[in-house]
Amino acid sequence: MSRTIASNAPRINAIATAVPECDVHTRYTEWAASQLDDERKAKLFRRMESRGGISHRYSVLSGKDAALDFGSFYMREEEPGTRARMERYAAHAPDLAMQAIAGLPSTEGVTHLVVASCTGFLAPGLDQIIARRLGLAAGVERVSIGFMGCYAGVTLLRTAAHIVRSDPSARVLAVAVELCSLHLQQSQDIQSLLAMGQFADGAAAVLLSADGEGLALGQGLSLALEESGDLITWTIGNSGFVMHLSGEVPGKLGEALDDPAVQETILGENPPTTWAVHPGGRSVLDAVERGLALPPDALDASRGVLDEFGNMSSATVLFVLDRLAPEKPASGIALAFGPGLAMEGVRFGWIGSDA
Missing domain, CATH: 3.40.47.10 (Thiolase/Chalcone synthase)
Incomplete structure (x- = not known):
């Protein structure tokens, strides 16, 4: 296959992004360090985390939950179960997705909807929820990409592009939304705490078609x-x-x-x-x-x-x-x-x- 991009290739006409309001990065560092069983390990964690190249991370959690205060979502005798986390996902993922979509010039004429997310499950899925909130036609074709992890953003784009190649009249809305902050775990392993300290919540929406610039x-x-x-x-x-x-x-x-x-x-x-x-x-x-x-x-x-x-x-x-x-x-x-x-x-x- 040629590496040259054809003049009639699918193209991204617009991109919009969104993150929640609450910046949790600094508070997470202290919460994670408090999990470690001695101050030497805590100091090592803080030093390594400070070299991670991250200043801000945002979460759909808010108030006491985001502050990781006693009695909040993560600060109880038992860790929140998967059901509790999925309830938070169902409550917040559609809203964050819609926040990103609102930044696009227009969703008029959308014929296909592709959604990627690996941090939660619900049915009816995000694809149906987004379609209904946007008032898309009932016949809009939908695809959901789940649990692929970080590279699903590229798979999302390629899937949307394949749709446009097969139907040059298509107008595809592609959305990725992830709520990584719903999956923090208590741990005394520095490597695990550093890994969790990289992840955050965010959403992006993309419009693709076979015409226009992009x-x-x-x-x-x-x-x-x-x-x-x-x-x-x-x-x-x-x-x-x-x-x-x-x-x-x-x-x-x-x-x-x-x-x-x-x-x-x-x-x-x-x-x-x-x-x-x-x-x-x-x-x-x-x-x-x-x-x-x-x-x-x-x-x-x-x-x-x-x-x-x-x-x-x-x-x-x-x-x-x-x-x-x-x-x-x-x-x-x-x-x-x-x-x-x-x-x-x-x-x-x-x-x-x-x-």
């Missing part, structure tokens, strides 16, 4: 590393969804990206000039930069999103694209990483309205 989407790519299935896992337990993020991930990722065959797949004969890399953490971005020998400023947009919002799972790469779109990049690639360890990507490039 970021045109081209060839997709997928890569699953051999013998890496235990590096990133996302398990449903009795007290929410438990994330395991191995400290080996950055090293394994850097090694994989340094492989000439992998570099050929990603870079090709004409390497992209713009990089929309999912900020799965500072060390992950460092590994991508090192593995692909990128210039020091190549991942500035990703690092900026990480600093201002943290890792919002599938929605995060869309925040990065939103930051890059005003630059009208001629050629780029979006990459995201998740359970597996696996990578999903899609090529993009700006296309004018007269294309």
Whole structure:
């Protein structure tokens, strides 16, 4: 398949993003440190967390719940169960999704709706709830992408693009919404606390079609590393969804990206000039930069999103694209990483309205 993006390629006409009001990053640090059984470990955690490249993270929790005060959602004798967490998801996920959609110019004429989320389940699903709240026609086609993790944002875009390729008259609304803060776990493991300290809540909405100007989407790519299935896992337990993020991930990722065959797949004969890399953490971005020998400023947009919002799972790469779109990049690639360890990507490039 050619790496050139065709003039009639599906394109992102608009992107809008949203986060909740409550910034919980500083309070989380103290709560997490209080889980550790001695001050030496607590000091080590605080030092390591301060180097994570994150200043702010937002949560749908509010008031005493967000402050992690005694008697609040997470500060009880027993951790909240999965049912309690899913009740919060059902109450807040649709609202945050609608907040992001409200930032789009218009949803008039939408023919297809694609929704990605891995932090909650409900039925009728988010796709039906969003369609009803928007007053979309009953015949609008819907797709839900669930539990894929952080790279679902790329899968969301590729799915929407496939719809437009099969039906050039389609107007696709694609939405990613994640409430990662509903899955905090009590732990005395520093690595687990650091991993939880990266995640946050956020939503992004995208309009795609076959006409108008925007970021045109081209060839997709997928890569699953051999013998890496235990590096990133996302398990449903009795007290929410438990994330395991191995400290080996950055090293394994850097090694994989340094492989000439992998570099050929990603870079090709004409390497992209713009990089929309999912900020799965500072060390992950460092590994991508090192593995692909990128210039020091190549991942500035990703690092900026990480600093201002943290890792919002599938929605995060869309925040990065939103930051890059005003630059009208001629050629780029979006990459995201998740359970597996696996990578999903899609090529993009700006296309004018007269294309």
